[in-house]
Amino acid sequence: xxxxxxxxxxxxxxxxxxxxxxxxxxxxxxxxxxxxxxxxxxxxxxxxxxxxxxxxxxxxxxxxxxxxxxxxxxxxxxxxxxxxxxxxxxxxxxxxxxxxxxxxxxxxxxxxxxxxxxxxxxxxxxxxxxxxxxxxxxxxxxxxxxxxxxxxxxxxxxxxxxxxxxxxxxxxxxxxxxxxxxxxxxxxxxxxxxxxxxxxxxxxxxxxxxxxxxxxxxxxxxxxxxxxxxxxxxxxxxxxxxxxxxxxxxxxxxxxxxxxxxxxxxxxxxxxxxxxxxxxxxxxxxxxxxxxxxxxxxxxxxxxxxxxxxxxxxxxxxxxxxxxxxxxxxxxxxxxxxxxxxxxxxxxxxxxxxxxxxxxxxxxxxxxxxxxxxxxxxxxxxxxxxxxxxxxxxxxxxxxxxxxxxxxxxxxxxxxxxxxxxxxxxxxxxxxxxxxxxxxxxxxxxxxxxxxxxxxxxxxxxxxxxxxxxxxxxxxxxxxxxxxxxxx
Ligand code: FAD
Ligand code: NA7
Numbered sequence: 344x345x346x347x348x349x350x351x352x353x354x355x356x357x358x359x360x361x362x363x364x365x366x367x368x369x370x371x372x373x374x375x376x377x378x379x380x381x382x383x384x385x386x387x388x389x390x391x392x393x394x395x396x397x398x399x400x401x402x403x404x405x406x407x408x409x410x411x412x413x414x415x416x417x418x419x420x421x422x423x424x425x426x427x428x429x430x431x432x433x434x435x436x437x438x439x440x441x442x443x444x445x446x447x448x449x450x451x452x453x454x455x456x457x458x459x460x461x462x463x464x465x466x467x468x469x470x471x472x473x474x475x476x477x478x479x480x481x482x483x484x485x486x487x488x489x490x491x492x493x494x495x496x497x498x499x500x501x502x503x504x505x506x507x508x509x510x511x512x513x514x515x516x517x518x519x520x521x522x523x524x525x526x527x528x529x530x531x532x533x534x535x536x537x538x539x540x541x542x543x544x545x546x547x548x549x550x551x552x553x554x555x556x557x558x559x560x561x562x563x564x565x566x567x568x569x570x571x572x573x574x575x576x577x578x579x580x581x582x583x584x585x586x587x588x589x590x591x592x593x594x595x596x597x598x599x600x601x602x603x604x605x606x607x608x609x610x611x612x613x614x615x616x617x618x619x620x621x622x623x624x625x626x627x628x629x630x631x632x633x634x635x636x637x638x639x640x641x642x643x644x645x646x647x648x649x650x651x652x653x654x655x656x657x658x659x660x661x662x663x664x665x666x667x668x669x670x671x672x673x674x675x676x677x678x679x680x681x682x683x684x685x686x687x688x689x690x691x692x693x694x695x696x697x698x699x700x701x702x703x704x705x706x707x708x709x710x711x712x713x714x715x716x717x718x719x720x721x722x723x724x725x726x727x728x729x730x731x732x733x734x735x736x737x738x739x740x741x742x743x744x745x746x747x748x749x750x751x752x753x754x755x756x757x758x759x760x761x762x763x764x765x766x767x768x769x770x771x772x773x774x775x776x777x778x779x780x781x782x783x784x785x786x787x788x789x790x791x792x793x794x795x796x797x798x799x800x801x802x803x804x805x806x807x808x809x810x811x812x813x814x815x816x817x818x819x820x821x822x823x824x825x826x827x828x829x830x831x
Contacts, residue, residue, distance in 0.1 A: 350374050352692075353477060353491035355469045355636070358394020359678040360668030361497035362453060364685030369460045371693040376489065377457065378479055380468040382501075384518045385511045391450030392457075392464070395499050395669070396678040398446055403521035404541055406442045408710045411548025415712075419749035433549050435526035443522055465489075471637030474661055493692070496643070496651055496659070496666040497685065498636065500629035500676070505533070509593030513604050514623040517542065525600040527551055528621030533590055535561045537709045539626035540573065544712040547581045554583040554620070556590065556608060562709070566721035569757065569776055576713045576755050587611040593623060631670045646672040656699060657688050675705055706773075706788035708781035713755060716784030718791050720772040725761045729771075735762045736821035737797065742829040743778055743810045753829045758813045760797065768797035775814075783811040 354365040357379025365377040381398075383389045390398035410433070420427045457464045467479035467487065477494070479487045502516035515523070517538050529552040532539045539555060540562065547553040555577075562570035578584060588608045597603035601621035608616045631649045638645065644652045644660035651659050651666035653673070659666050665688060668674070668681030683700050690696040706718040725734050738759040746752070761772030773787050790799065797817075805812030819825045 348475065348490045348492045350376050350463075350489065350491040352376075352493045352495060352689075353378070353469075353489060354495045354497055355477070356394065356497035356499055356632075356668075356670075357392050357453070357464070358497060358499045358668065358681065359396045360394075360499075360681030360685040361495065362393065362457075362685075363682040364495050364497065364667065364689050365462045366456065366460050367686045367689035368693060369462045371689060373693055376463040376465060376491075378465045378467055378469040378477070380466060380481075382468070384516065385504075386515055386519050388519045388522060390522070391447070392453045392466075393446075393450055397449050397453075399518045399521055401678055402446065402449070403442050404517075404538075404545070405710055406445070407438070407521065407545040407549075408541065410438050411545040411712065414548055414550070419745075419751070422749045435549070436524070438549075439522060439524070469636065471641040471643075474641045474664070477637075492663065494641075494664045495685070495688070496633070496638070496664065496670055497668050497681070498632035498670050500631045500669045502625065503628045503630045504625060505590060505627055507590055507592055509595070509604075510590075510625065513593045513595050514625045516625055520624055523622075527624075528601045529619075530554070530622040530624060531556060531606055531618070531620040533623065533625045534558070534627040535563070536626050536628065537562060537565075537711075539624070540577070540711050541709065542624055542626065543582050544577060544710070547577070548712060553581065554585060554618075556585045556588050558589050559587070564721075565709070565715070566717065566759075566772070566774055567723060569715055569717075569759070569774055572755075572757055572776055573709070573711050573713065573715055577711065579752075580712055585616065588616055590623075629669070629676070633670055648672070656691065657684055673702075675702060675707075677705065677707060680705060701792075704788065704791045706784045706791075708784055710781070713776055714778065714780035716773075716775045716780030718773040718784055718788040719770070720761060721774075722759070722761050722772065725763070725772050729763050729765075733764050735764050735768060735797075736760070737762065737817040737819065738821055739813055739817055739819060739827045740829045741777070741810060741813045744808045745778070756810065756829075758817065760800065760814065760817055762797045766796075770795050770797060770800065773814075775811075777810055779810070786811070787814065 351373040352368045352375045354361045354377040357377045365375045368375045381389045417427050467481040469477045469479050472478050476490050504510045532543045532555045535557040543553050543555045561574045588610045590606050590608045592607045594605045596605045605619050633649050642661050646652050650672035651670050657665045657667050667684040669676045687700050704719050708716040740754040741756045742753045756777035759774040760770050762768040762770050803815045805815040819827050
């Protein structure tokens with residue numbers, strides 16, 4: 344019985360996963376509270392309700408990407424007959440203000456939605472004191488003790504800083520950049536994660552002198568052929584890369600906003616590289632928010648990386664404590680994954696549904712200047728799993744029709760299907776590098792979920808003229824070694 348507790352469910356973290364779970368739980372008639380508290384960044388940046396995606400993730404980054412894309416299209420527009428001036432300027436402050444206004448309206452909308460659904464919202468930091476009790480502390484230091492039958496840990500993650508002199512004092516992260524009140528100027532991005540490359544892409548697109556410092560490879564975990572194509576395209580479009588290097592110290596050499604920093608780095612051959620930048624953004628990975636919240640007081644097992652270890656059904660080592668989203672070990676750090684996990688968990692707990700979140704064939708897109716959409720396995724993961732002989736890769740470069748009149752390059756965009764020969768050429772990897780990759784990948788991903796084969800793709804009739812139609816006519820295998828340049 345749950346009568347002795349204040350709540351049926353307390354959700355810790357009001358981000359993508361926590362909000363979805365708390366609203367669904369309340370919908371099903373349960374008594375729910377959600378605690379959400381944003382610890383300011385070392386620079387003092389903070390934000391409202393909604394978590395990473397809305398405030399410092401997906402939403403502002405896609406909007407800044409759009410701002411950069413528009414700049415490119417302004418150039419194209421001249422070829423299409425518009426008298427767009429040769430030189431147009433961009434106002435960082437106006438862009439930030441417009442984007443932050445939109446985010447503000449989303450923050451407000453979430454608060455209203457919680458109130459309407461009768462979810463108690465506590466703008467306070469939660470810590471477990473025992474397996475059924477949390478202590479919350481608000482901005483003013485006011486404490487509250489709350490008990491609950493069940494808990495959901497959905498605390499997400501925060502950017503990690505390198506352990507080098509000057510990092511925390513002088514660098515910013517993705518938690519700061521989207522609300523940066525001044526133009527960043529000449530910028531160094533440290534790390535080759537998708538977050539680093541996406542930020543580098545829009546900064547260069549907006550006209551800033553942009554450099555990415557890469558320790559080893561681009562986009563670890565993603566298809567490496569495509570990762571290199573992304574890098575090559577970015578390099579042709581103004582992004583500089585320093586390969587095989589890590590920063591060793593960062594000093595402030597000029598005050599002001601943005602001021603000036605001296606970055607010392609070391610290459611793999613032990614060489615020292617020194618340069619000056621106005622802004623340094625570190626994007627070297629994220630740490631799950633599981634330390635110092637008393638999970639040990641509740642007996643919850645954590646993995647070595649700090650994430651919550653779960654069984655099937657997102658259940659932690661303590662049966663009445665669950666974890667979803669970025670803090671869950673073995674999951675995928677994506678907003679729609681956290682939302683689905685939260686919703687389905689609520690339905691299993693309070694509506695006796697049995698549907699589990701399916702973490703396989705989750706489509707995703709990297710919003711670099713040329714967007715990269717994928718679903719399923721990278722070519723190298725497919726080869727690892729099935730063996731090289733059993734994998735057939737069909738591929739082609741292509742040129743979007745829109746690029747022709749704009750005189751954009753012919754062979755930068757690329758499509759690839761990774762198929763398993765012994766399984767009737769089932770498609771296990773879908774990859775597209777080109778404009779609107781996210782929109783295209785979303786549609787095709789249902790084909791992968793339903794087990795589509797190469798023959799199904801061939802049998803599909805294209806929509807002309809689109810870029811997605813390339814997937815209905817792929818007829819060159821990688822094994823053949825034939826040229827895949829776009830034909831006229
Ligand atoms: P979060 O959304 O991080 O929410 C956790 C919340 O809990 C936060 O508000 C936090 O402040 C709060 N909290 C933490 N500890 C406590 C505590 N003890 N008490 C109270 N509150 C607490 N995903 C995509 O799908 N597409 C994208 O394009 C995309 N782009 C991204 C770009 C960037 C720059 C970043 C950083 C991430 C991006 N992501 C993207 C990932 C996506 O944002 C996350 O996967 C998603 O937000 C995870 O949701 P969550 O509910 O697990 O946690
Ligand atoms: P990732 O994907 O782990 O990326 C971290 C990146 O930062 C990666 O390029 C690392 O290089 C680099 N890195 C890590 N430590 C350092 C230091 N100390 N110095 C320089 N560069 C460093 O992290 P994210 O959190 O951005 O992404 C999380 C998830 O999102 C990930 O699982 C993906 O599936 C999507 P490396 O390759 O290790 O040499």
